[in-house]
Structures are given as C-alpha cells and as structure tokens.
Amino acid sequence: EVQLVESGGGLIQPGGSLRLSCAASGFTFSTYSMNWVRQAPGKGLEWVSYISSSSSTIYYADSVKGRFTISRDNAKNSLYLQMNSLRAEDTAMYYCAREGTTVVDYYGMDVWGQGTTVTVSS
C-alpha cells in the first residue's frame, strides 16, 4: 500500500524550532518529487515547499523562505521539514504529498499523508 506518514508536530513557543518527518512506503520514494502543504485551522490549503527526487531542485513559499528547510533521505525513504524561527501564523496541519508522474501523465500531488499538527503558542 502506498503510504505517507508524518510525525514531529507539537506545541512550540514562538521563535522555537521543530523538525517534521514524513515516512514513505509502498513506492520507490527516490524517484518522486515531494511537497509540504499546510492548512491553518479552519483555513484553506497553502503550499509550503518542494524538493525534486534527487534534491537538486528546492523551492519555498515566500512565507517560509529563510526559516524552513526541506530535505530528504532517499536511503531512509524519508522527507523532512526543518522549521526555525516559528511564528504564530505557522500554526497548521502539515501534510507531505507526493508528486505523481508517468511518461504520459502528471498527476500533481496524488498521495497525501494524514498530516501532523504544529501549534506555535506561548
């Protein structure tokens, strides 16, 4: 079964750091680009960051640039998001999502994890 499982969320004070993890299984992780997407309580979806399969290409939303770092370990089938200088507005459910693609089709984000909750509050 294709699966993504996030972990590492929690309650953190403003200015603090947190590292999220996303464990992939059921597919060849090393061949897929990955994303982090977040959703503030009661709000819509916001793309956060993208990393290509080989880590050669990385992008961030302006809202997190300079504070968040995306990375992956293909040997461990894992995706990470290092979050520094956290702010109240970073409070959200964080999802990891796979970018599915074949020779013919590009599926966009076709597999999502259940998410991990990050709460930034004093």
Next chain:
Amino acid sequence: DIVMTQTPLSLSVTPGQPASISCKSSQSLLHSDRKTYLYWYLQKPGQPPQLLIYEVSKRFSGVPDRFSGSGSGTDFTLKISRVEAEDVGVYYCMQTIQLPSYTFGQGTKLEIK
C-alpha cells in the same frame, strides 16, 4: 504568483442533483508542453485532500465517473452529475504550472440539503 479564484465558496445540493464549481486563474495554465496544469481535490471532513481530477479533465484512479472536469486557459469547471452524501467536503482547485509557487483556490464547501 498565480491567483486561483473559486466560485461559489459554498453550495448546498439535494442528493441526486448536479453541482458545479468554477475556478479561474490569473494566468493561463497552458504550458508550452501542451499540458494544462489544473487539478481538483476533495477534502472530506477530518481527512487530507484527495485527488479527483488531474490535467483539467482526467479522472484519477478510483474516482467515480459522476465527477468531471473541463475548461482551458484560465477558466475551469468541476461538475458532479448527481451529488451523493459521500461527496460532502471542501473542493479545491490547484495549479502547478508555476514553481516556485503552487497555489490553491480558496475552497468550495459542498453540503447536502
């Protein structure tokens, strides 16, 4: 950044009746590779988003054929031919033509009458 605008933001539909959601992008989503990078997702209560439609009109694996997508350029539509109770949730359109910033629509909440 490309702005995605959905209408309506909410709709209430009687089971068995059709529903339609519009999504307009501030720039064309047609790429030079001739693909149009527009996607539709459904987020059911308490769940992560699930992919319904990719590249404007292609149904993802396992998606019922009552869901269909259409459109081109900057104007897109998701249609549900006969709404069922399990279709409740929030529908989002998303563009992936422009990195470094994928963007989602605001979401459209579908409720059953």
